Amino acid sequence: MDGSLAFTPVRLGALRLKNRIVLPPMQQYQGTAEGFATAYHLHHYARRARGGVGLVILESTAIAAEGRLMADDIGIFTEAHVPPLAAIAGAVKAEGVPVMVQLSHGGRKSRPQGGGRLLAPSAIRYTADDGMPEAMTADDIARVVAAFATAAERALAAGFDGIELHAAHGYLLHQFLSPLSNHRNDGYGGGPGGRVRLLAEVLAAVRSVAGPEVPVTIRVSAADYDPGGLTAAEVAEMLAGLVGQGLDGVHVSSGGLTPTPPPETGPGYQLGFAREIRERTGLPVIGVGNIRGRAQVEAALQGGMADLVAIGRPLLVHPDLARVL
Numbered sequence: 219m220d221g222s223l224a225f226t227p228v229r230l231g232a233l234r235l236k237n238r239i240v241l242p243p244m245q246q247y248q249g250t251a252e253g254f255a256t257a258y259h260l261h262h263y264a265r266r267a268r269g270g271v272g273l274v275i276l277e278s279t280a281i282a283a284e285g286r287l288m289a290d291d292i293g294i295f296t297e298a299h300v301p302p303l304a305a306i307a308g309a310v311k312a313e314g315v316p317v318m319v320q321l322s323h324g325g326r327k328s329r330p331q332g333g334g335r336l337l338a339p340s341a342i343r344y345t346a347d348d349g350m351p352e353a354m355t356a357d358d359i360a361r362v363v364a365a366f367a368t369a370a371e372r373a374l375a376a377g378f379d380g381i382e383l384h385a386a387h388g389y390l391l392h393q394f395l396s397p398l399s400n401h402r403n404d405g406y407g408g409g410p411g412g413r414v415r416l417l418a419e420v421l422a423a424v425r426s427v428a429g430p431e432v433p434v435t436i437r438v439s440a441a442d443y444d445p446g447g448l449t450a451a452e453v454a455e456m457l458a459g460l461v462g463q464g465l466d467g468v469h470v471s472s473g474g475l476t477p478t479p480p481p482e483t484g485p486g487y488q489l490g491f492a493r494e495i496r497e498r499t500g501l502p503v504i505g506v507g508n509i510r511g512r513a514q515v516e517a518a519l520q521g522g523m524a525d526l527v528a529i530g531r532p533l534l535v536h537p538d539l540a541r542v543l
Contacts, residue, residue, distance in 0.1 A: 221520070222516060223238060223516060223519040223520060224237060224238055224239060224512065224515045224516055224519060224527070224543065225237045225238070225239075226238065228272070228502075228525060228526060230273070230380070230433045230435070230466060230467055230502060230526070231380065231431070231432070231433030231434070231466035231467070232430075232431040232432070232433065233316050233379055233380060233433045235272040235273050235316060235526070236272050236314075236315075237270075237271070237272035237540070238272055238515075238519060238525065238526040238527060239270070239271045239272050239273075239515070239526075239527060239528075239529060239540045239543070240271060240272065240273045240274075240275065240504055240506075240526050240527065240528040240529070241263075241266050241267075241271045241273070241274045241275065241528070241529070241530075241533055242275055242469070242504075242506055242528035242529075242530050243275045243276060243277045243278055243320040243382070243384075243437075244277055244530055244531070244534065245277050245278060245287070245288075245291060246258065246259060246262060246277055247288070247290045247291075248262075248290060249290045249291050249292040249293070250290075251289065251290075251331075253280060253283070253286060253291065253292055253293030253295070253299060253331075254292065254293075254298075254299060254302055255292045255299075255302040255303050255305075255306060256302065259276075259292065259302070259306055260302075260305050260306050260309050263276065263306050263309065263310050263317070264306075264309035264310055264312070264313060265537045266533055266537045267309075267310040267313035267314075267315035267317070268313045268537070269533070269536075269537040269538040269539065269540050269541060270538065270539075270540035270541040271315060271529075271533070271540045272315065272316075272526070272540075273315065273316055273317075273318065273526070274310050274315055274316070274317045274318070275317075275318045275319070275320055275382055275469075275528075276303075276306065276317065276318065276319040276320060276378070277291075277292065277320065278291060278320050278322040278384055278389075279291075279292050279293060279294050279303075279319050279320060279321055279322065279369070279373075280292070280293035280294070280295055280322060280323065280324070281293075281294065281295055281321050281322065281323055281362075281365045281366050281368075281369035282295050282323055282361075282362070282365045283295050283330065283331055283332070283334055284328060284330040284334030284335055284336070284337065285322065285323030285324050285325070285328050285330075285337075285362075285365075285390065286324065286328060286329055286330065286331055287322065287324045287327065287328065287329060287389070288329050289329060289331065294319070294321070294369045294372050294373060294376075295365070295369065297372065299372070300372050300375060300376050301376075303319070303372075303373070303376045303378075304375075304376035304377050307319075307376050307377035307378050307379075308377055311377065311379075316379040316380070317377075317378055317379055318378060318379060318380035318381060318382050318433065318435070319373045319376075319378045319380075319381060319382070320382040320383075320384050320437065321366060321369050321370065321373070321381060321382070321383055321384060321424075322384035322389055322390075323337075323362060323365070323366075323384075323389065323390040323391070324389050324390060325337055325338045325339075325351065325388075325389055325390030325391075325392075325393045326338035326342070326343065326344050326348070326349075326351040326390075326393060326399070327344050327348075327388050327389055328390075335352055336349045336350070336351040336352060337351055337352055337354050337358055337362075337390070338351035338352070338353065338354065338390070338393055338399065339353065339354060339390075339393050339394045339399060339400040339401075339402055339406065339407065339416075340353050340399065340400055340401040340402055340407075341353045342399055342401065344388070344476070345476075345477060353402070356404075359406065359416060359419075362390070362416075362420075363416070363419050363420055363423050364423070366383070366420045366423055366424055367420075367423035367424055367426065367427050370423075370424040370427050370428055371427045374427070374428060374432065379432070379433070380432055380433035380434065380435065380466075381424055381428060381432065381433070381434045381435070382434075382435045382436070382437055382469060383417070383420060383421065383424065383434070383435070383436045383437070384437050385417055385436050385437060385438050385439075386437045386438050386439040386469075386471045386472075386474060387437075387439060387471065387473070387474030387475075388439070388473075388474035388475040388476070389474075391416065391417050391420065392438070392439055392474065392475060393475070394406060394413055394414075394415075394416045394417065395413050395414060395417065395438075395448060395453070395456065396413070396442055396447055396448050396475050397413065397446060397447070397448075398442060398444060398446060398447045398448075398475060398476065399475060400413050410452060410455055410456045411456075411459070413456070414456040414457075414459060414460070417436070417456075417460070418459070418460060418463065421434065421436070421460060421463060421464055421465060422463065422464065424464075425463075425464035430464075433466045433467065434464055434465060434466055435465070435466055435467040435468065435469055435504070436457070436460075436465060436467075436468055436469070437468075437469040437470075437471060438453050438457070438468060438469070438470060438471065438495075439453075439471055439472045439473055439474055439475065440453050440470050440471070440472050440488070440491035440492075440494070440495060441472040441473065441480070441491060442473070442475045442476065442478075443472070443473055443476075443478045443479065443480055443481070444475070444476050444478050447475065447476075448475075450490075450491040450494040450495060451494065451498070453495060454494060454495045454498035454499055455498070457495065457499050457501065458498060458499045461499055461500065461501060465501065466501075466502070467501055467502040467503065467504060467525075467526075468495055468496075468499065468501050468502075468503050468504070469503075469504040469506065469528070470488060470491050470492040470495055470503055470504065470505060470506065470524075471488060471506055471507070472488050472491055472507075483507075483508055484508065485508050485509065485510065485514055486505075486507055486508060486509055486514055486517070486518060486523075487507045487508055488505065488506060488507030488508075489505050489507060489509075489518050489523040489524065490523070492504075492505035492506075492518075492523050492524045493521075493522060493523040493524075496522070496523070496524065496525070497522075502525040502526070503523075503524045503525055503526075504524060504525070504526045504527070504528050505518050505523055505524030505526070505527050505528065506527070506528035506530065509527055509528070509529055510529070510532050511543065512543040514527075515527045515529075515543065
């Protein structure tokens, strides 16, 4: 296709990608009770790397035992978690594809194993049926920042090429960003500058262990879909303050802070958010959201909505999709 962008190389930080198709992080529900990755994960990610994508981002990987999202997710909160993750990273890279890992803490949406504490910026439940979280203390915040840095150090030792920080879908970093879930009156609450502070501190801590060359991206929800919640403009304002602070790109999603669904989920329904964040921050953007074919990918890239495009569920069904787009 003349003028095609999908299969042209692109840089994400210092990392050179052979094309602009990304396998985004998608939970596989195949971890052990202790949060270990398995042979399933190794096969799953290596197979999709073989299918022609330019970048693989490993699913949400917990940085702390109390921050696990569910009983069958995976984690990186002990040294023992590193070897199976290293095997996955090695298998993907053996296919000639770089691999990043998404680091997360679930906050009030966590499913702590073994009776761990449920933490959040403020003591506000996710829903009336969920547990009441504890408002995090200064010590709690410091421990979470340190846990993200330690997890990043372990991930790089395991061979991952980059780090994505999960600040979307209602998990802890998103909870701090949104005025709906963050009612703090200290330096981590209030206006956008306070609400973005934890994310800025996590980014700085991860960058300090990653060094200047390793790509570090952030996944955000650009809309909460509830009155008074985050909008793409406000998210862009907060991210703009991180430009020059070690942020290499933004992966733009939406929703998840509350059970409120998006008003529509048609083809490319989140790309408008991606365009706004790209234009307001100048950062490279990964666009995602019901993108299934070559025409949609090209429209997103040619139209300035994204620099890379993530294709999710279709790659679960058709691992070679990137080769036949």
